Structure formats: C-alpha cells, structure tokens
Amino acid sequence: xxxxSKVVKYNKWGYIFLIPFIVxxxxxxxxxxxxxxxxxxxxxxxxxxxxxxxxxVGIQNFITIITNGDLPTYFKNTMIMWIMGFVPQIVIxxxxxxxxxxxxxRLKGQAFFKTVMYLPNLIMASAFAMLFFTLFSLSGPIxxxxxQIGVIKEAYQFMAHVWSVRWLVAFMNCIMWFGNTTIxxxxxxxxxxxxxFEAAQVDGATATQIFYKITLPLLKPILIYxxxxxxxxxxxxxxxxxxxxxxxxxxMRSSMTLIMYLNKHLFSKNYGLxxxxxxxxxxxxGILSLIVFKFTNSGEKN
Amino acid sequence: MANNQNNYMMSTExxxxxxxxxxxxxxxxxxxxxxxxxxxxxxxxxxxxRSNAELTRGFTPFPSNYLKTNWINLKNxxxxxxxxxxxxxxxxxxxxxxxxxxSTMTAYAIHAxxxxxxKFMFTFILMVMMIPTQVTALGFIQLIGxxxxxxxxxxxIVPAIASPAVFFYMKQYMDSVLPLSLVEAAxxxxxxxxxxxxxxxxxxxxxxxxxxxIFSFVTSWNNYFTPALVLHTDSKKTLxxxxxxxxxxxxxxxxxxxxxVMIAFSIFPVIIVYLILSRYIVGGLTLGGVKG
Numbered sequence: 001x002x003x004x005s006k007v008v009k010y011n012k013w014g015y016i017f018l019i020p021f022i023v024x025x026x027x028x029x030x031x032x033x034x035x036x037x038x039x040x041x042x043x044x045x046x047x048x049x050x051x052x053x054x055x056x057v058g059i060q061n062f063i064t065i066i067t068n069g070d071l072p073t074y075f076k077n078t079m080i081m082w083i084m085g086f087v088p089q090i091v092i093x094x095x096x097x098x099x100x101x102x103x104x105x106r107l108k109g110q111a112f113f114k115t116v117m118y119l120p121n122l123i124m125a126s127a128f129a130m131l132f133f134t135l136f137s138l139s140g141p142i143x144x145x146x147x148q149i150g151v152i153k154e155a156y157q158f159m160a161h162v163w164s165v166r167w168l169v170a171f172m173n174c175i176m177w178f179g180n181t182t183i184x185x186x187x188x189x190x191x192x193x194x195x196x197f198e199a200a201q202v203d204g205a206t207a208t209q210i211f212y213k214i215t216l217p218l219l220k221p222i223l224i225y226x227x228x229x230x231x232x233x234x235x236x237x238x239x240x241x242x243x244x245x246x247x248x249x250x251x252m253r254s255s256m257t258l259i260m261y262l263n264k265h266l267f268s269k270n271y272g273l274x275x276x277x278x279x280x281x282x283x284x285x286g287i288l289s290l291i292v293f294k295f296t297n298s299g300e301k302n
Numbered sequence: 303m304a305n306n307q308n309n310y311m312m313s314t315e316x317x318x319x320x321x322x323x324x325x326x327x328x329x330x331x332x333x334x335x336x337x338x339x340x341x342x343x344x345x346x347x348x349x350x351x352r353s354n355a356e357l358t359r360g361f362t363p364f365p366s367n368y369l370k371t372n373w374i375n376l377k378n379x380x381x382x383x384x385x386x387x388x389x390x391x392x393x394x395x396x397x398x399x400x401x402x403x404x405s406t407m408t409a410y411a412i413h414a415x416x417x418x419x420x421k422f423m424f425t426f427i428l429m430v431m432m433i434p435t436q437v438t439a440l441g442f443i444q445l446i447g448x449x450x451x452x453x454x455x456x457x458x459i460v461p462a463i464a465s466p467a468v469f470f471y472m473k474q475y476m477d478s479v480l481p482l483s484l485v486e487a488a489x490x491x492x493x494x495x496x497x498x499x500x501x502x503x504x505x506x507x508x509x510x511x512x513x514x515x516i517f518s519f520v521t522s523w524n525n526y527f528t529p530a531l532v533l534h535t536d537s538k539k540t541l542x543x544x545x546x547x548x549x550x551x552x553x554x555x556x557x558x559x560x561x562x563v564m565i566a567f568s569i570f571p572v573i574i575v576y577l578i579l580s581r582y583i584v585g586g587l588t589l590g591g592v593k594g
Contacts, residue, residue, distance in 0.1 A: 013495040014415030018423060021408040025464035028457075029430070032441030039440060092335065099328045104321055107328055115580040116336045118587075122576050124524040126542040127568040130549050131346055134561055141345050144361035175339060183587050207324065229432065236434045239526050239542075243549050259436050259527070266440060266531055274440050282437040289432035 033282070040275030046268065053272065061276035070261060071280065077166075077249070078257040081241070082234030084170035085177070090226070092174075093181040098211050100182075101189040117179035125176065125239035132168055133159070133244050159245070162254040169241050169255055177233075181226055188222035189215060225295045232288050235281065238263065346569065350562035357558045372559035376567070379560060381544050382536055383567060389533075390523055390540040393458050398519040401462040402472075402511045403504075409472035410503055414485055424473075431466040436527060443531055453534045462522070468514050475510035476503075513586030516579060520572065541568045 040061055044053035065071040096117075099105055107113075120128070136142050136158040143155040158164045192215065200210050216223075238259040241249065247264070249256025258281060265274030349357060350372060351365040376383065412424050435442075446457040480503065488498040504511070526542035533539050539547075548556075548564055576583065 010489070010495065011415045011417045014411045014417040014420060016495075017407050017411035017415075017499070020404050021427075021464045021469070024404075024461060025430075028442065028445070028461040029435075029438055029464065032438040032445050035441035035444055036438055039444075095331070096335070099324075099332075105325050105328055107325070107332075111581075111584075113332050113336060114584050115577070116339050118580075118584055119573065119576060120339055122520050122524075122572055122583075124526075124542055124545070124568050124572065126524070126526045126545045127565050128342075130545050130561075131342060131565050131569070133549065134349075134558065134565070135342065135345055139358060141349060141361040148360070178335075179339075180587070183584065207320075232432050232434065236436055238436070239524075242526075243546055246550050262436065262439070263527070263531075266443060271440060271444075278437045278440050282433070285433055285437060289429065292432050293429050 036275050036278045036282075038275075039271045040279045042272055042275075044272045045270040057272070061272045062280070065273055065276050065280075071258075071277065073253070074249075074256050074258045074261045077253075077255060078235060078237055081166050081169045081173070081237065081255065081257070082231065084166060085173035086227070086230055086234065089174045089178040089181055089230075090223075092178050093185050093226075094216075096182045097185040097189050098215060100186055102207065104207070114179070114183065117182060119179070120176045121180050123176070125172075126243045128172060128176070129240045129243035132172060136168060160251055162251055165241075165245065165251065165255045169237075169244060172240050172244075173234075173237070177230065181230070184226055185219065185222060188219050192218050221295060225292065228288050228292050228295075232285055232292070235259075235285060235288075343569070343573070346562060346566055350559065350566045352559060352562075354557045354559050357562075368559055369563070372557070372563040375557060376560045376563050381548065381564065382539065383541075383544065383564065385537050386539055386541045386544045387567075389455070389538060390542075393455055393529070393540060394519045394522040396455075396459045397462040397522040398515040400459060401465040401468050401518040402515045404463040405465050405468035405472050405514070406476075406504060406507050406511060407499065408469045409476050410499055412473060413476045413480065414482060427466045427469055431470060439528065439531060442528075446532065452532065453538060454532075455538070457532055458522070458525075458529055462518065465518070468518060471514055472507065472510055475507065479506055509582075509586070512582060516583055516586075523572065544568075 039054075041056060041058060042054035043057045043060070044051075044055075046052070099107060100110055100114075134140055138155050138157055138159075142158075143152075146152045147155065156164070158168060196214050196218075197210060200214055205213070236259055237257045241255045241257055242260050242263065245255055247260065249260055258277065262274055262277050262281070265271075265277065345361075348361075348363065348365050351367065351369040352362075353366065353368040353371065356362075356366055356368070408427075412420060442457070446452055446454075449457075451457045484502065484506075485498060488502055493501070524542065525540075526546065529540045530543050530546065533543060545565070545568060548561060
C-alpha cells in the first residue's frame with residue numbers, strides 16, 4: 001500500500017517536469033496558431049495611414065490569394081527552386097554515401113571531406129546569399145573570372161534573368177544541404193545488414209548492381225523521410241531568395257517564395273491575407289508532418 | 303566502419319582494376335565537390351583583403367593588404383556591427399542554454415515516469431515537431447505586441463524552452479544511456495527528483511547536450527525571419543538583420559571592400575568554431591537522429 005502511493009508520488013513529477021514545455025508551447029505556439037487562423041477570416045489591412053477592419057469576411061481572404069494568382073505563382077516558384085536544388089542534392093548524396101560506405105573502395109580522408117561538405121550548412125544563410133549577390137554581381141569576381149578565361153564576351157547580369165536567379169537560389173540550397181543529406185543517408189546505408197552485401201558479392205554482383213538492387217530498395221524509408229523533411233524545409237525557403245533579391249523576388253517576382261510573400265504581408269500588416277496564407281502553409285506542412293511522423297514512429301517500434 | 307564487410311570483399315579481387323578506376327572517380331568527384339563548397343569562402347577571403355579600387359579592376363587570385371583598412375572603415379561606418387555581434391551572441395547563447403536544459407527535462411519526464419498523459423504527450427510533441435514557426439508568425443507578432451515584448455530579446459529566447467526537435471534528440475539519446483535503475487538508486491539514497499535530474503541526469507546527457515547546444519546556437523545565430531519581425535531599434539538588431547540592411551542599402555555607392563569584410567565578419571567566426579568542434583558536430587548528427 002505504502003509502495004504504490006510512493007510510486008504515484010514520484011510519477012506526479014512527470015507532470016511537473018513537463019510544465020515548462022507545455023506552458024511555453026501553449027503561449028508561444030498554440031495561441032499564435034489559433035489567432036493566426038482567426039485572423040484569416042477577417043479583412044484587416046492598412047491603406048495609407050488608415051486601418052481597414054477587422055471585418056469578418058468568411059473565406060474571402062482564401063479566395064482572394066488564390067484568384068489573384070499570388071498563391072499559385074509563389075507556390076510554383078517555391079516548388080521549382082526546391083526541385084532544382086533537391087534533385088542534384090539527393091543524387092550527389094546517394095553517390096557519395098554509397099562511396100563512403102563501400103568497404104572495397106576504402107576511401108581515405110573521409111573525416112576531412114565530411115567536415116568540408118557539412119560546413120555550408122552552418123553558414124548564416126543571409127550572409128551566404130549576400131556573398132553570392134556580391135560575387136555574381138555585374139562587376140563581381142565571377143563575371144571577372146569568366147571574362148578573363150574567355151568564357152563570356154561581356155559581363156552577364158545574373159540578377160536580371162529569371163533562370164539564373166532561380167539557379168543561384170537552388171545551387172545555394174543544394175550546397176547548404178547536401179552534406180546533411182549525405183550524412184543521414186550514410187547512417188541508413190551503414191544500418192543495412194552486411195550479410196546482404198556479402199551474399200550479393202558471392203553471387204558475383206557488381207558495385208552498380210549492388211547499389212540498385214540492395215542499397216536503394218532498403219534505403220527507401222530513409223529516402224522518403226529525407227525527401228519529405230526537405231520538402232517541408234523547401235516550403236519555408238526564405239533567407240536565401242529574400243537577401244539575394246532584396247525581398248523583391250525579381251526579376252518579375254519569379255523567385256518570390258511563399259514565406260517571402262508572407263513576410264511582406266507581416267511587414268505591411270495585412271493580417272487578413274497573411275493569415276490566409278499561413279493557414280494554407282499550416283495545412284500543407286501539417287499533412288507532410290503527419291507522413292514524417294508515421295515514419296519516425298514506425299522507426300521507434302523497431 | 304563496416305569492418306565486418308572488409309575481409310570478404312577483399313577476397314574477391316577479380317575486379318581489382320575497376321576498384322582502382324572507381325576510387326579515382328570517387329576522389330575526383332570528392333575534390334570537385336569540396337571545391338564547390340570552399341571556393342566561395344576563398345573568394346570572400348581574397349576580396350575582403352582588397353581595396354574598393356582594386357576590386358573594381360577585376361579579380362586576382364592573391365590577397366592584397368587592405369584587410370585592416372577595410373575593417374577600420376567598417377568599424378567606423380554606420381552599421382552597428384559590434385552591438386550586432388553582441389546581440390547575436392546573447393540571443394544565441396541563451397537560446398542554446400534554455401533549449402538544451404528544458405528539452406532534457408521534458409525528455410526525462412517522458413522517459414522516467416509513468417503517468418496517464420505520457421503516451422499522448424510524446425505523440426503530440428512528435429507530431430508538432432515539423433511544423434515551421436513561420437506559419438504561426440502572424441499570431442506570434444500580435445501576441446508579443448500585446449504582451450509588450452516587441453523590440454525585446456525575450457520573444458526570441460524564451461520560446462526555445464519548447465523545442466520539439468531538441469526534445470526528440472534528447473529522448474533518443476536518453477533511451478540509450480540512462481537506465482531507470484540509476485534513478486531508483488538515487489531515490490533510495492534520498493535524493494529529491496529535481497536534484498536527481500540536475501546532478502545525475504544532466505551530467506550523463508552531456509554529450510547530447512553539447513551537440514544540441516551547438517546546433518541550437520547556430521540556428522539562432524543564423525536566424526533572420528523572426529528577429530527581423532521583432533527587433534526594430536538599431537542597437538538591438540542581430541547580425542542577419544544588419545546583413546539584410548547592407549543588402550538593401552544603395553550598395554553601389556558602398557566601398558565593396560567593406561561589404562566583403564562585413565560578410566566575412568558574420569561568416570568566419572562560425573567557420574573557425576566549426577573547424578575546432580567539427581569532430582563532435584559531424585559525429586553527433588546521427589547520434590539521436592533517424593536510425594536505419
């Protein structure tokens with residue numbers, strides 16, 4: 001009898017230790033989420049010095065951001081730049097991961113290469129984008145080098161063409177994240193039962209065959225995990241295009257991402273449209289999160 | 303790594319030539335990739351040592367000797383870079399401290415105790431883990447306005463107490479290093495629950511705390527979105543906001559040498575610290591992450 005009450009007495013500490021998390025989460029995440037959703041149903045913006053609203057307008061804000069083309073355009077921009085960065089990233093990561101974990105190659109200097117590859121991930125994205133802006137400017141060193149070695153005849157305006165800006169953003173994202181992806185995939189590859197490789201080796205399989213027939217299929221759960229988490233990260237793409245284009249998403253707002261658009265509304269205090277956009281983002285990332293959750297959770301059980 | 307595979311594969315040397323060719327290919331690609339990672343920082347370093355006049359004349363691969371001049375010009379310029387760095391340091395250090403300590407505490411609550419809402423809380427935290435802060439930014443800004451916390455560091459630091467991703471890492475690590483018998487033993491010795499946590503659990507979790515402290519610090523140090531919405535006074539701004547200001551300034555009139563030194567000033571400290579700690583960072587990445 002005494003023992004049970006003592007256990008119960010201890011277990012109330014489970015709740016006590018959870019208090020900081022719960023309180024802070026409720027205040028700084030839950031309440032803002034609720035008020036964001038609430039705001040999305042109201043017309044509330046500034047016109048000059050005048051504040052319009054808040055007036056209840058139902059789902060008018062959602063209709064507005066879809067029918068005026070903003071949401072579809074910026075969603076498309078975000079996805080294009082994400083795909084342009086993600087495809088090379090996953091290909092490089094898979095190849096490097098396979099090489100690093102391949103015992104027959106016995107690559108030296110792995111620690112060095114991993115350190116170098118992970119480095120760009122820790123760099124301040126805004127400073128990195130500012131650096132690229134100066135390096136790829138009209139009189140910057142990249143143009144200067146290309147002119148000197150004779151690749152181009154006159155300086156190329158990287159910032160004035162739709163696809164060069166998009167490629168720069170995608171390239172920066174790729175450089176910043178491929179190291180992280182490689183390390184994640186390597187962890188997955190090293191978790192594969194070595195006897196499978198041995199058996200394939202005995203049967204005379206080549207390295208390429210082993211990669212396609214064993215490594216890749218067994219890596220599928222991690223690949224999907226990496227893809228979805230990267231997609232969630234991609235939807236949040238902000239710092240790099242924001243600084244690179246000074247928040248304009250130029251040329252012709254072709255590199256304007258969803259969060260840059262949200263940021264614009266937050267600064268101009270257009271809470272109605274900003275709220276609708278946030279709710280849209282919340283629903284997409286929520287669905288994607290549930291998929292990730294399913295993966296991490298099934299990993300838990302094993 | 304994967305030592306057990308080694309012997310077996312070495313015995314099948316029938317394709318020795320192709321292994322050699324593949325090794326050459328692998329090193330070539332690795333060198334190329336490393337070049338793509340480092341080249342920009344090399345350009346940054348070279349250009350921050352050159353004067354504006356030299357910079358406009360075109361690129362040379364060798365450093366010049368204007369680094370100090372550029373630095374002095376930047377220091378005497380209009381951007382409050384020192385307060386920017388101090389502000390970034392304060393916010394990032396406190397964020398890292400709160401995120402690691404309280405995430406360890408949250409993980410301990412789920413790990414060591416049996417209570418009704420345990421399963422629910424664990425599931426809940428995992429589910430909200432991936433939801434980005436940007437989607438609640440609107441409500442967040444309104445809330446801190448009402449709380450009178452606008453233009454203060456508090457709304458950038460305190461929310462770190464609830465960091466689901468740090469919690470998840472701590473929980474994973476705790477599962478592998480903290481046996482409940484240890485907690486039982488402490489109880490028999492008459493140690494209170496909070497004291498057990500502080501004097502036994504936290505020290506045992508040190509490696510995980512170190513890894514997560516670094517990551518929380520860097521994330522906060524690099525964060526631009528939220529601080530830009532919260533901080534308005536020049537003397538309170540953090541480095542990323544100053545970088546954005548540099549970008550939106552009429553930059554052609556600028557001394558480009560100063561611009562490069564400013565970028566170097568925000569990038570190189572992190573690179574130096576990273577190179578010192580890289581062993582722990584790269585190794586710690588997968589410590590509590592996804593398992594194959």
